[in-house]
Amino acid sequence: MKPLILVAAFAMISTAVPVSAQTVKLKTTPFPDGTGSIGLAPGWHIDNAYRGAVGCVGPNGAVVILKLPYVILRPESGVAQLPGAAQQPIARAGDIVGALRALLAKNGGVLGKVRGKRLASLDSGAPAYLLHYEFKQNGKAWTAIGYFATLDYGPDQPMWQLYSSAVAAPTAQFAKTAPAMLAMWKSWRPNGNKPGEGSSSAVFDEILKDRKASYEEIQKKFREQL
Incomplete structure (x- = not known):
């Protein structure tokens, strides 16, 4: 699937901007939590990684973000009407563009x-799409290419998930930066391993485990009172 996505991405870019031809030298770099690796172009570094997902930052703020999940609230759900919901992206289930708009906002x-x-x-x-999109942030124009897929838990659930892998750079530098970003995407190798002991990912997993245990204990006590 990934090579086909990248072929489509190159084709989409070439019809929109004159991408410069260049050979990209990458340095294979393991994730800090031991769950994969990626080839980094000169001037790039890993910003964060968790269980095979990775975010990389390069010159002029360009980013490569791979396998990132977002929770999107359904506008018709009761949860979306709560005051705290204003902090969460809201879009109808499967509306990828609407979800992207909400996330950027x-x-x-x-x-x-x-x-x-x-x-x-x-x-x-689940449907999957390749999007070529533009956005403005802090007054600066950006261009991005992203792969998006959805996970719908059903109409009885208040949320759905949007999965994405994307590359983005300031529009003025996008054509020059695109070959390096897509080469890095192609080099991405999640390995399916658990986070290494002592890594920030392992610590985060323990926090999630504790929260889940606390939630289940609260639910158990609540059921016992019924």
Whole structure:
């Protein structure tokens, strides 16, 4: 699936901007938590990584973000009506562009022009898309290419998930930066391992485990009182 996505991404970029031809030298770099590796182009570094997902930052603030999940609230759900919901992105289930617009807005961004291409659905049947989009953030114009897929828990649930892998750079540098960003995407190798002991990812897993245990204990006590 990944090589086909990247072929489509290169094709989409070439029809929109004159991408410079260059050979990209990458340095294979393991994730701090031991759950994968990625080839880094000169001037790039890993900003964060967790269980195979990774975020990298490069020159001029360019980013490569791979396998990032977002929780999106359904606007018709009761949860979306609560005061705290204003801090969460809200969009109708499966509305990828609407979810992207909401996510950017939460970070001070404004979505501009979007072009999309439907890709083969996932094994689960979930639709997948490749989007070429523009946005403005802090007054600066950005261009991005992203792969998006959805996970819908059903109409009885207050949220759904949007999964994305994307590359983005200031529009003025996008054509020059695109070959390095896509080469890095192609080099991404999650290995399926558990986070290494002592890593920040392992610590985060323990926090999640404790929270889940606390939640289940509260639910158990509540049921006993019924």
